[in-house]
Amino acid sequence: MGETVLAVSRLQKTIGKKQIIHDITFDVFAGEVFGFLGPNGAGKTTTIRMLVGLAKADGGDIRIGGISLRENFPEAISQVGCIVENPELYKFLTGRENLEQFARMSGGITQERIEEIVRFVDLERAIDDKVKTYSLGMRQRLGIAQALLHRPKILILDEPTNGLDPAGIRELRQFIRRLAEEEGLAVFISSHLLSEIEMMCDRVAIINQGKVISVGLVQELMEQFADQVEWTIPHAHLPKALEVLRGHNAVTDLLTVGEESVRTRMDMERVAEVNQKLVQAGVPVVGIATKTVTLEDLFLTLTGGGGEK
Amino acid sequence: MNQSMLGLVQNETVKLLRRRRFLVVVLILAILIPIFTYAQYRSVVTAQERMGTTDWRPLLTQQIVDMQNRLASSRLPDEWRDFIKIRIQQQQYYLDHDINPMAPGGPTFARGFMDQAISMFLPMIIVVLAVDIVSAEFSEGTIKLLLTRPVRRWKVLTSKYITLLLFTSLTVLMTLILAYLLSGVVFGYSGWDLPILTGFEVSGGELVTSGAFMLPQWQFLLMQYGLGWFVCIVVGTVTFMVSVLIRSAAAGMGIMMAALISGTILTQMASSWESSKYLFVVNLQLTNYLNGTLPPIKGMTLPFSLAVLTIWAVAALIVAYTVFTRRDVTS
Numbered sequence: 001m002g003e004t005v006l007a008v009s010r011l012q013k014t015i016g017k018k019q020i021i022h023d024i025t026f027d028v029f030a031g032e033v034f035g036f037l038g039p040n041g042a043g044k045t046t047t048i049r050m051l052v053g054l055a056k057a058d059g060g061d062i063r064i065g066g067i068s069l070r071e072n073f074p075e076a077i078s079q080v081g082c083i084v085e086n087p088e089l090y091k092f093l094t095g096r097e098n099l100e101q102f103a104r105m106s107g108g109i110t111q112e113r114i115e116e117i118v119r120f121v122d123l124e125r126a127i128d129d130k131v132k133t134y135s136l137g138m139r140q141r142l143g144i145a146q147a148l149l150h151r152p153k154i155l156i157l158d159e160p161t162n163g164l165d166p167a168g169i170r171e172l173r174q175f176i177r178r179l180a181e182e183e184g185l186a187v188f189i190s191s192h193l194l195s196e197i198e199m200m201c202d203r204v205a206i207i208n209q210g211k212v213i214s215v216g217l218v219q220e221l222m223e224q225f226a227d228q229v230e231w232t233i234p235h236a237h238l239p240k241a242l243e244v245l246r247g248h249n250a251v252t253d254l255l256t257v258g259e260e261s262v263r264t265r266m267d268m269e270r271v272a273e274v275n276q277k278l279v280q281a282g283v284p285v286v287g288i289a290t291k292t293v294t295l296e297d298l299f300l301t302l303t304g305g306g307g308e309k
Numbered sequence: 310m311n312q313s314m315l316g317l318v319q320n321e322t323v324k325l326l327r328r329r330r331f332l333v334v335v336l337i338l339a340i341l342i343p344i345f346t347y348a349q350y351r352s353v354v355t356a357q358e359r360m361g362t363t364d365w366r367p368l369l370t371q372q373i374v375d376m377q378n379r380l381a382s383s384r385l386p387d388e389w390r391d392f393i394k395i396r397i398q399q400q401q402y403y404l405d406h407d408i409n410p411m412a413p414g415g416p417t418f419a420r421g422f423m424d425q426a427i428s429m430f431l432p433m434i435i436v437v438l439a440v441d442i443v444s445a446e447f448s449e450g451t452i453k454l455l456l457t458r459p460v461r462r463w464k465v466l467t468s469k470y471i472t473l474l475l476f477t478s479l480t481v482l483m484t485l486i487l488a489y490l491l492s493g494v495v496f497g498y499s500g501w502d503l504p505i506l507t508g509f510e511v512s513g514g515e516l517v518t519s520g521a522f523m524l525p526q527w528q529f530l531l532m533q534y535g536l537g538w539f540v541c542i543v544v545g546t547v548t549f550m551v552s553v554l555i556r557s558a559a560a561g562m563g564i565m566m567a568a569l570i571s572g573t574i575l576t577q578m579a580s581s582w583e584s585s586k587y588l589f590v591v592n593l594q595l596t597n598y599l600n601g602t603l604p605p606i607k608g609m610t611l612p613f614s615l616a617v618l619t620i621w622a623v624a625a626l627i628v629a630y631t632v633f634t635r636r637d638v639t640s
Contacts, residue, residue, distance in 0.1 A: 093324075
């Protein structure tokens with residue numbers, strides 16, 4: 001795990017009389033892709049706007065590379081590259097002129113750096129055309145070019161796959177993984193699509209109604225719910241069943257649900273073997289249900305259906 | 310100005326030029342000035358035909374007689390009576406001192422053009438230049454790129470304001486140059502040294518000629534275009550505020566046009582509503598103070614108008630900076 005690049009603590013935001021962001025806390029480390037997952041209206045974009053200085057937080061603290069965004073905006077934001085919503089660029093300028101605009105604002109960016117980043121996003125042939133002639137995919141790449149131009153430590157992308165075709169999404173996913181793994185960049189991605197986060201991210205924060213519900217490794221969160229087997233056993237035989245299950249090396253986790261049911265996490269291929277052991281011990285197994293939980297299920301469980309409290 | 314601000318102003322200049330705003334302004338001037346030149350030419354020709362002579366003295370004498378006849382009419386309102394009396398005194402002064410007030414020539418046309426353009430035409434052109442300088446960034450969404458750079462918001466806004474000041478100044482300069490060059494094709498290019506009468510004061514509805522003196526036309530033009538520049542800066546600054554407050558360029562344009570037009574109407578309604586003299590749009594006709602024309606509302610003087618305009622500009626800047634640096638950017 002790399003150094004902490006982005007530290008958000010107890011972030012709050014009220015718009016009008018409505019508190020949009022209640023209490024958001026998480027850290028993002030160098031070299032990881034961090035997912036920010038929540039349904040539409042959960043406060044993702046509002047949070048991102050605060051992270052990049054477009055909106056002011058009412059409470060809490062945002063530190064980028066250890067520097068407070070509130071106290072030293074220029075130095076903190078110079079370590080951030082971002083695309084908030086769509087990559088909106090100056091359509092009446094060429095790609096190169098756009099990059100030159102941002103180069104002059106950041107300072108210390110050479111012509112060579114511009115050439116380098118243009119090659120990096122593979123826009124050499126179109127860079128001297130006006131942006132209004134670009135396709136959405138090309139605009140997306142130019143957007144990434146402007147975000148990476150000043151060599152930020154963290155890249156913040158708001159719903160980056162919106163409007164991209166499946167090929168474009170795959171390309172973007174590989175690109176982001178490469179940035180994190182090869183360049184050691186921290187990448188922060190918001191999304192309302194679970195599959196996207198599942199495929200792209202190392203860690204994820206799940207938010208709903210302006211609160212972080214859960215933060216953790218995507219794998220761990222998956223495992224927590226995945227590969228469950230639910231055993232239905234008559235109440236009288238339950239203690240015996242628990243004893244057998246605990247003693248078996250295929251079973252890693254065990255939970256009693258209700259009066260006649262035990263939920264276990266275990267290797268699915270060894271269900272028959274465990275069942276045999278139970279029967280041999282004189283436990284009548286009434287039912288065996290296997291269940292593979294996707295992040296989707298997890299998400300619904302955590303957010304209580306996504307909508308109401 | 311430090312290095313980073315220079316870069317920011319360069320950015321804004323590129324954007325303004327590539328949005329073709331300045332090109333539009335120059336084109337408007339280049340099309341309308343020949344039209345006004347032709348109109349001026351026609352009126353001179355018509356006057357000469359009517360007089361049957363190219364000598365301007367009988368023409369001026371005739372004008373004075375015309376105005377005296379109008380004075381004799383009993384239906385003339387008092388304020389018009391005062392105004393015409395002053396004009397007669399002035400014309401008489403020109404006649405007595407052998408000065409042709411309509412002496413054609415590029416510089417004279419440029420002088421007449423600024424007189425006409427200062428309250429409406431030039432401000433409108435400046436509105437075209439300034440109205441979307443901030444709001445376009447919001448409506449196109451590029452504000453998000455602009456404000457997520459290591460530059461504080463007030464610096465971003467300052468770079469835009471400096472760019473606006475530069476191009477406003479350039480517009481006034483272009484007006485003088487184009488008015489001189491284009492009208493000179495018809496009227497000739499001489500007349501820089503023509504003596505112009507100024508220094509009139511209006512006191513109690515009377516033209517006080519005691520302080521009047523002669524200025525070479527080039528000096529008069531310099532003063533006149535200086536005042537025109539000041540009016541443009543003030544209108545530009547107010548438009549700048551509107552551009553910060555209102556995201557739609559069309560709405561901003563509408564607001565500024567309505568303000569300028571109502572200013573013209575209020576000026577013509579004259580003294581009936583005295584406190585309207587504190588509105589900036591009523592104070593745009595600064596060149597009238599040089600010409601000795603009666604101000605639209607009693608009590609208005611050049612220092613008064615300059616003060617009103619300055620206060621409006623400063624207030625507009627305060628509002629613009631406060632809103633721009635504090636506002637959350639939403640889509």
